[in-house]
Amino acid sequence: MRNLGDALDDANLAGQDNGTPTSSHRTDEEPAYSIDVVCYDPENRDLPCPLCDGKGVYTLDVPLTDPRFGRFQRCPNHPVEDDREMHERLRRFGNLDGYRDKTFENFRVSHLGGSYTPINVTSLYNAKSIAEGYAEKPIGWLVYEGPYGSGKTHLAVAIANSRLELYGEQVIFITAPDLLDLLRATFGSESEASYDAYFERIRNVPLLVLDDLGVENPSGWAKEKLFQLLNFRHVNQLPTVVTTNTPFDDLDPRISSRMMQGEIVKHIRINAPDYRRVARTQSLDMRFNDLRLYQEMRFDTFEAESLDNDEKASLKTGLRMARTWAQEPQGWLCFLGDYGSGKTHLAASIANDLNERGKDVMFTTAPDLLDYLRQAFDPQSRSRFDKRFQDILGIPILVLDDLSLTNATSWSKEKLFQIIDYRYLSKRPTVFTTSETRQMIEEDSPRLATRLFDRRLCKWFDLDPVGSYVKRMKTQS
Numbered sequence: 001m002r003n004l005g006d007a008l009d010d011a012n013l014a015g016q017d018n019g020t021p022t023s024s025h026r027t028d029e030e031p032a033y034s035i036d037v038v039c040y041d042p043e044n045r046d047l048p049c050p051l052c053d054g055k056g057v058y059t060l061d062v063p064l065t066d067p068r069f070g071r072f073q074r075c076p077n078h079p080v081e082d083d084r085e086m087h088e089r090l091r092r093f094g095n096l097d098g099y100r101d102k103t104f105e106n107f108r109v110s111h112l113g114g115s116y117t118p119i120n121v122t123s124l125y126n127a128k129s130i131a132e133g134y135a136e137k138p139i140g141w142l143v144y145e146g147p148y149g150s151g152k153t154h155l156a157v158a159i160a161n162s163r164l165e166l167y168g169e170q171v172i173f174i175t176a177p178d179l180l181d182l183l184r185a186t187f188g189s190e191s192e193a194s195y196d197a198y199f200e201r202i203r204n205v206p207l208l209v210l211d212d213l214g215v216e217n218p219s220g221w222a223k224e225k226l227f228q229l230l231n232f233r234h235v236n237q238l239p240t241v242v243t244t245n246t247p248f249d250d251l252d253p254r255i256s257s258r259m260m261q262g263e264i265v266k267h268i269r270i271n272a273p274d275y276r277r278v279a280r281t282q283s284l285d286m287r288f289n290d291l292r293l294y295q296e297m298r299f300d301t302f303e304a305e306s307l308d309n310d311e312k313a314s315l316k317t318g319l320r321m322a323r324t325w326a327q328e329p330q331g332w333l334c335f336l337g338d339y340g341s342g343k344t345h346l347a348a349s350i351a352n353d354l355n356e357r358g359k360d361v362m363f364t365t366a367p368d369l370l371d372y373l374r375q376a377f378d379p380q381s382r383s384r385f386d387k388r389f390q391d392i393l394g395i396p397i398l399v400l401d402d403l404s405l406t407n408a409t410s411w412s413k414e415k416l417f418q419i420i421d422y423r424y425l426s427k428r429p430t431v432f433t434t435s436e437t438r439q440m441i442e443e444d445s446p447r448l449a450t451r452l453f454d455r456r457l458c459k460w461f462d463l464d465p466v467g468s469y470v471k472r473m474k475t476q477s
């Protein structure tokens with residue numbers, strides 16, 4: 001980060017009169033083009049360009065009174081996108097040195113074995129096409145909201161790279177915490193002048209990309225600076241891209257209200273999981289974490305209609321509990337119910353909802369989980385099993401469907417107990433469903449029962465006090 005300050009000093013960003021319609025704020029300094037040949041004869045690439053003598057710029061032969069007198073013009077044989085030297089300067093200025101690999105071309109909207117759901121793919125595709133449109137015509141603000149690793153920074157940087165390379169525009173990419181550090185470092189003492197200069201540059205830069213707004217947790221002074229900066233750009237409608245993973249409610253309300261204002265702000269929510277997590281989950285066997293099989297099971301497809309009022313009320317309560325839990329996963333939630341009571345639908349809805357919000361959730365049935373462990377179990381060589389077991393223990397949010405102990409072997413019971421006990425002790429958010437009664441579980445595994453029936457951690461809900469969900473669906477149709 002220290003480099004940005006130096007870069008701001010070093011970068012000689014003279015106005016380039018290239019006629020490109022950008023919102024560039026121009027200075028009157030002369031461009032410091034290298035005397036080396038940068039522009040070539042289009043007829044013969046080995047020779048310097050005859051129009052500009054290879055300099056890439058030339059002055060027009062106009063009278064002294066002409067406003068263009070003495071000003072450099074960009075040579076038509078040396079288009080902006082070929083001007084490597086300028087790109088490098090702009091990169092240093094914009095803090096984009098380390099980000100040249102983030103482009104629209106290599107932004108992937110579907111990958112990793114198709115483990116993105118169609119909703120993820122659509123969301124990423126939309127987010128990308130909006131970014132491409134903005135890169136062509138940056139008007140107003142673009143606010144990307146999405147979880148860590150969802151690709152919002154990649155898109156924001158791709159916009160910056162594209163403006164820089166195709167239009168020669170000055171852009172600054174900076175994370176909110178780095179921006180505040182920079183301002184703090186330059187504020188006061190002998191560097192007051194440079195503080196003013198930096199602040200001015202960031203305030204006025206033709207395109208500002210502010211990454212990760214909300215993680216900075218600013219003090220009063222920094223909060224004020226950030227507000228001043230964003231307010232200035234908002235009032236003056238200066239092109240600005242903001243990314244955040246912080247709920248708007250948690251941001252400075254003066255800033256979030258500006259990010260909400262529809263006319264100049266386009267707000268895009270990216271529904272995609274952290275791609276690094278997707279890659280990690282892939283290392284777990286997809287057979288036991290395949291949410292795609294359950295992708296139709298969502299809160300809004302859950303039928304809570306019934307002719308029976310008690311049943312209807314019970315299903316609605318279950319749905320409400322599931323939604324509330326998904327909103328902020330804490331503690332344990334257990335749905336009891338016969339086959340077809342709708343418990344799997346609710347559990348999968350929770351997993352789908354969390355997954356689309358980028359939360360680290362795994363959905364699996366208890367039998368699949370045990371199979372997965374059993375396949376790797378070989379008393380002679382424990383390593384593969386241990387790895388799988390550790391992977392499962394490490395799952396931040398687990399939705400475990402169809403927990404059943406009646407026919408479980410003692411090995412299975414032991415493994416389930418170990419997993420559940422670990423989650424109990426570490427208080428990891430977990431959803432269970434079971435078609436067994438409480439009494440059955442207490443008889444089959446008293447140890448497990450003490451964990452599952454601990455009311456301090458686990459909320460129980462019986463979905464099926466009256467009849468079967470499947471039966472009801474059938475009689476309805």
Ligand SMILES: [Zn+2]
Nearest residue numbers: 039049052075
């Ligand atoms: Zn030329």
